[in-house]
Amino acid sequence: MPDRRVIGVDMGxxxxxxxxxxxxxxxxxxxxxxxxxxxxxxxxDTVTEAVQEAIDNAGGEVDAVGFGIPCTFxxxxxxxxxxxxxxxxxxxxxxxxxxxxxxSCYVDNDANMAALAELRxxxxxxVNDALMxxxxxxxxxxxxLNGALYRGSIGAGAELGHMVIQADGPRCQGxxxxxxxxxxxASGTALEREARRVADQQPDSALGQAFSAGRAPLGxxxxxxxxxxxxxxxxxxxxxxxxxxxxxxSYTNMFNPELxxxxxxxxxxxxxxxxxxxRELAKRALPPARDTVQVVAARFGxxxxxxxxxxxxxxxxxxxxx
Amino acid sequence: MPDRRVIGVDMGxxxxxxxxxxxxxxxxxxxxxxxxxxxxxxxxDTVTEAVQEAIDNAGGEVDAVGFGIPCTFxxxxxxxxxxxxxxxxxxxxxxxxxxxxxxSCYVDNDANMAALAELRxxxxxxVNDALMxxxxxxxxxxxxLNGALYRGSIGAGAELGHMVIQADGPRCQGxxxxxxxxxxxASGTALEREARRVADQQPDSALGQAFSAGRAPLGxxxxxxxxxxxxxxxxxxxxxxxxxxxxxxSYTNMFNPELxxxxxxxxxxxxxxxxxxxRELAKRALPPARDTVQVVAARFGxxxxxxxxxxxxxxxxxxxxx
Numbered sequence: 001m002p003d004r005r006v007i008g009v010d011m012g013x014x015x016x017x018x019x020x021x022x023x024x025x026x027x028x029x030x031x032x033x034x035x036x037x038x039x040x041x042x043x044x045d046t047v048t049e050a051v052q053e054a055i056d057n058a059g060g061e062v063d064a065v066g067f068g069i070p071c072t073f074x075x076x077x078x079x080x081x082x083x084x085x086x087x088x089x090x091x092x093x094x095x096x097x098x099x100x101x102x103x104s105c106y107v108d109n110d111a112n113m114a115a116l117a118e119l120r121x122x123x124x125x126x127v128n129d130a131l132m133x134x135x136x137x138x139x140x141x142x143x144x145l146n147g148a149l150y151r152g153s154i155g156a157g158a159e160l161g162h163m164v165i166q167a168d169g170p171r172c173q174g175x176x177x178x179x180x181x182x183x184x185x186a187s188g189t190a191l192e193r194e195a196r197r198v199a200d201q202q203p204d205s206a207l208g209q210a211f212s213a214g215r216a217p218l219g220x221x222x223x224x225x226x227x228x229x230x231x232x233x234x235x236x237x238x239x240x241x242x243x244x245x246x247x248x249x250s251y252t253n254m255f256n257p258e259l260x261x262x263x264x265x266x267x268x269x270x271x272x273x274x275x276x277x278x279r280e281l282a283k284r285a286l287p288p289a290r291d292t293v294q295v296v297a298a299r300f301g302x303x304x305x306x307x308x309x310x311x312x313x314x315x316x317x318x319x320x321x322x
Numbered sequence: 323m324p325d326r327r328v329i330g331v332d333m334g335x336x337x338x339x340x341x342x343x344x345x346x347x348x349x350x351x352x353x354x355x356x357x358x359x360x361x362x363x364x365x366x367d368t369v370t371e372a373v374q375e376a377i378d379n380a381g382g383e384v385d386a387v388g389f390g391i392p393c394t395f396x397x398x399x400x401x402x403x404x405x406x407x408x409x410x411x412x413x414x415x416x417x418x419x420x421x422x423x424x425x426s427c428y429v430d431n432d433a434n435m436a437a438l439a440e441l442r443x444x445x446x447x448x449v450n451d452a453l454m455x456x457x458x459x460x461x462x463x464x465x466x467l468n469g470a471l472y473r474g475s476i477g478a479g480a481e482l483g484h485m486v487i488q489a490d491g492p493r494c495q496g497x498x499x500x501x502x503x504x505x506x507x508a509s510g511t512a513l514e515r516e517a518r519r520v521a522d523q524q525p526d527s528a529l530g531q532a533f534s535a536g537r538a539p540l541g542x543x544x545x546x547x548x549x550x551x552x553x554x555x556x557x558x559x560x561x562x563x564x565x566x567x568x569x570x571x572s573y574t575n576m577f578n579p580e581l582x583x584x585x586x587x588x589x590x591x592x593x594x595x596x597x598x599x600x601r602e603l604a605k606r607a608l609p610p611a612r613d614t615v616q617v618v619a620a621r622f623g624x625x626x627x628x629x630x631x632x633x634x635x636x637x638x639x640x641x642x643x644x
Contacts, residue, residue, distance in 0.1 A: 074610045081610050129475040141576070145472060152578020153451040156611040159575040164606070166489050167568045178571060178606040246489045249500060253481040254463070254576075256474020284486070284500040288396045288403050289478040 005060035007051055008310025009067045010110060010303075011035065013085030013137075017303065018050050020058035021310035025121045027303070029057040040087045048100050055101070064104045065097065066313030068113030068305040070140065075155035080107075106312045110134075112149055112158060113308030114300065115142025118261055119149075120311045122299035129257045132298065133160055133244075135264040138173065139183040145255070161187070165246045186243040188266050192218040195236050205232035223269045234272060241273045245280020252285040252293050263298030270297060327382035329373055330632025331389045332432060332625075333357065335407030335459075339625065340372050342380035343632035347443045349625070351379040362409045370422050377423070386426045387419065388635030390435035390627040392462065397477035402429075428634045432456075434471055434480060435630030436622065437464025440583055441471075442633045444621035451579045454620065455482055455566075456627075457586040460495065461505040467577070483509070487568045508565040510588050514540040517558050527554035545591045556594060563595045567602020574607040574615050585620030592619060 003022050010017045014036045020029040033050045035043065055062045071080040071088060078095060080088040094107040108116075115132035118124040124132075128147045134140040141160025143150040151157050161183035162176055169180025173189060184190060195218050199211035206225050215221050225233035248260055262274060278295050285293070300307055325344050332339045336358045342351040355372045357365065377384045393402040393410060400417060402410040416429040430438075437454035440446040446454075450469045456462040463482025465472040473479050483505035484498055491502025495511060506512060517540050521533035528547050537543050547555035570582055584596060600617050607615070622629055 072608060072610065129479075143576075145467060150467060152611065153580045154578060154610060154614055156608070157451075157576060157578030159608060159611075162575040162608055163485070163572040164568055165486055167487050167565070176608060178575075178608075243489070246486055250485040250572075253484040253500075254465075254479060256476060256479030258475045286394060286478070286481060286484055286498060286500075288394065288476060289474065289481075292476055 003060040005058040005062045006310050006313035007054045007058065007062055007065040008306040008308070008313065009047070009051060009065060010113070010305030010309060011047070011067060011069045011086065012110070012305075013070060016047060016050055017306050018054045019303070019306045019310065020054050020060075020062070021307065021314075022060070023314060025117075025307055025311060027307070028059050029054060035086065038087065040091060043087055044096060044100070047097065051097070051101055055103075062103060064106065064313035064316065065101060066113070066309035066311070067094070067097070067105065067107045068110035068309040069093070069107060070110045072159065073107070073109060073155040081156070104313075104316065106309075106316070108151075108309070108312055109140070109142075109158070110305040111140025112142045112151065113312060114140065114263055114298070114304035115144055115261070115308065116149060116311050117300050117304045117308035118263075118298055119144050121307065123261055123296050124259055127258050129255060130259040130261060131160060131251050131255060131257050132261040132263065134298075134304070135186070135262060135266040136188050138189070139187045140264070143255070160247075160251065163247060163250060165243065165250070182244070182247040186240050186247065188219050188264075191222060191236065191240050191266060194239055195219075195222045195233075198232055198236055202232050206230035207232045207236070219266065220268060223272070226269065226272050237269050237272045238276045241276030242280045244273070245277040246284065248277055248281040248293075248295060249284035249290070252281060252289045256289040257293055260293060260295045261298050262295065263300065263304055267297055325382040327380040327384045328632050328635035329376045329380065329384055329387040330628040330630070330635065331369070331373060331387060332435070332627030332631060333369070333389060333391045333408065334432070334627075335392060338369060338372055339628050340376045341625070341628045341632065342376050342382075342384070343629065343636075344382070345636060347439075347629055347633060349629070350381050351376060357408065360409065362413060365409055366418060366422070369419065373419070373423055377425075384425060386428065386635035386638065387423060388435070388631035388633070389416070389419070389427065389429045390432035390631040391415070391429060392432045394481065395429070395431060395477040403478070426635070426638065428631075428638070430473075430631070430634055431462070431464075431480070432627045433462025434464045434473065435634060436462065436585055436620070436626035437466055437583070437630065438471060438633050439622050439626045439630035440585075440620055441466050443629065445583055445618050446581055449580050451577060452581040452583060453482060453573050453577060453579050454583040454585065456620075457508070457584060457588040458510050460511070461509045462586075465577070482569075482573065485569060485572060487565065487572070504566070504569040508562050508569065510541050510586075512565075513544060513558065513562050513588060516561055517541075517544045517555075520554055520558055524554050528552035529554045529558070541588065542590060545594070548591060548594050559591050559594045560598045563598030564602045566595070567599040568606065570599055570603040570615075570617060571606035571612070574603060574611045578611040579615055582615060582617045583620050584617065585622065585626055589619055
């Protein structure tokens with residue numbers, strides 16, 4: 001009898017990543033599809049075809065599919081709310097996929113799925129209380145409380161990137177109407193904005209020269225120059241890391257977590273970002289919670305959402321059960 | 323056979339309030355003791371004597387005592403940390419009380435106890451996810467998640483008043499090393515500070531004249547004048563309420579609660595404080611969580627902590643089991 005397999009699907013704003021995954025969360029077959037600009041019918045067709053291909057190549061019996069999607073959910077209606085770059089409005093996505101594919105489908109927020117991957121097979125294994133931030137263009141949040149994902153009363157919670165740290169700060173991005181959210185001040189987008197500002201102010205620095213020479217994308221460039229020792233690039237990461245540390249002090253005082261886990265593309269900067277965050281946290285948070293919390297890098301990189309979505313399917317758990 | 327009774331004890335910074343409480347959380351005997359300035363031995367003697375009097379007058383068999391204390395706890399050692407106005411340093415309070423009184427003693431944070439009172443017999447009855455803020459000199463926090471108190475990994479969580487809303491804001495009070503916490507900007511202390519500022523700026527207003535005439539205490543004075551229609555006093559409550567609304571937007575995005583419950587002395591202002599908070603929350607928080615959360619006044623007033631502590635004793639639940 002072949003092994004049991006599930007399909008984990010991470011639907012980013014620009015592309016889909018799917019994998020056939022076994023019970024130990026090892027990935028056996030991977031595929032990608034571009035999603036940019038698809039209308040709702042084309043989006044559904046593309047996802048159906050991709051998942052079917054993953055099922056056909058899974059190397060075992062597939063009985064469930066999990067999806068991680070960058071949006072908030074409303075459990076009352078089973079629909080996605082605020083999926084920034086995907087045309088998912090008023091779509092009962094899980095129910096439709098379940099009907100088309102003929103297997104159980106489970107749907108959740110992509111940042112929750114990244115947290116679940118860390119809980120089941122990453123740095124949060126065996127941990128009861130942990131927060132996870134996925135820092136890229138925006139900041140996704142996942143909450144592990146009492147050893148399980150916490151999603152809030154209608155499944156719309158854990159938006160850790162949309163906690164205000166500066167009430168009169170800049171307008172947040174996408175559909176967030178707030179000001180001074182962590183996302184508006186410490187996301188990859190904010191990092192690029194600050195890098196541009198510092199490059200303009202110090203055109204003779206390594207960062208300023210690289211910027212004048214038109215090198216891009218700016219986020220990875222800052223990280224590369226900072227790793228090479230450019231003090232100006234390091235200053236940018238220090239600023240963003242310090243702002244993260246302000247947020248970490250609030251999380252620590254409220255959740256008293258064992259771990260704050262940081263993942264996403266910005267984590268290429270590693271401790272150049274996390275060290276200033278740890279220093280600011282230590283200065284601001286209350287004892288004894290500040291003395292026990294650890295700020296760590298995620299284990300999983302770009303596959304975190306896919307692996308977490310597979311874990312969701314394996315467990316038959318869902319916020320929006322199809 | 324007489325009814326079962328427990329004793330609920332709320333230990334504020336200045337006084338102790340104890341009550342003999344039955345299984346339906348009705349209070350049968352009440353007493354108070356001043357606690358200001360007591361050293362550790364005198365504090366223990368005063369509490370022992372007060373609880374013994376409550377036991378003697380309980381009108382039933384007392385088998386448990388619950389204590390709510392304004393401090394964070396460290397479950398690893400069973401001791402209080404940061405009890406601002408009480409000499410509790412390194413004291414295994416619950417264990418000592420249990421030994422002295424010969425009954426089971428349960429100890430928890432006083433703001434957690436106020437939240438438990440609302441969950442068991444107040445506005446949060448039957449609610450799964452709710453936040454409670456007790457706003458007085460400081461701001462205490464209690465978290466009800468999945469129908470139970472959430473205390474964090476070592477019992478030091480739920481400090482909702484120590485979430486930053488303005489990273490470069492004023493230094494927080496007491497032993498909190500942070501800047502721009504909700505407590506530093508929207509507590510009773512902050513309200514008095516803003517009232518003093520506005521009274522200085524507008525000496526001819528009702529608030530300015532009352533302030534010049536030396537009327538005090540300032541917090542209740544602002545509330546009284548605002549209820550009477552003084553626009554300047556209302557402006558002060560509007561400012562504090564708006565700041566609370568900023569915090570409520572962050573809570574809503576992270577916890578997606580059904581209720582945000584506000585209690586404490588400052589709630590004498592009622593909707594004059596809560597209406598601006600609701601408006602700011604509606605402007606800033608993400609849908610769909612912002613459309614389902616309700617901001618409500620607590621049912622219990624100054625006895626909330628005592629009643630919650632009695633509920634803790636009745637349930638035999640504790641973060642610091644004696």
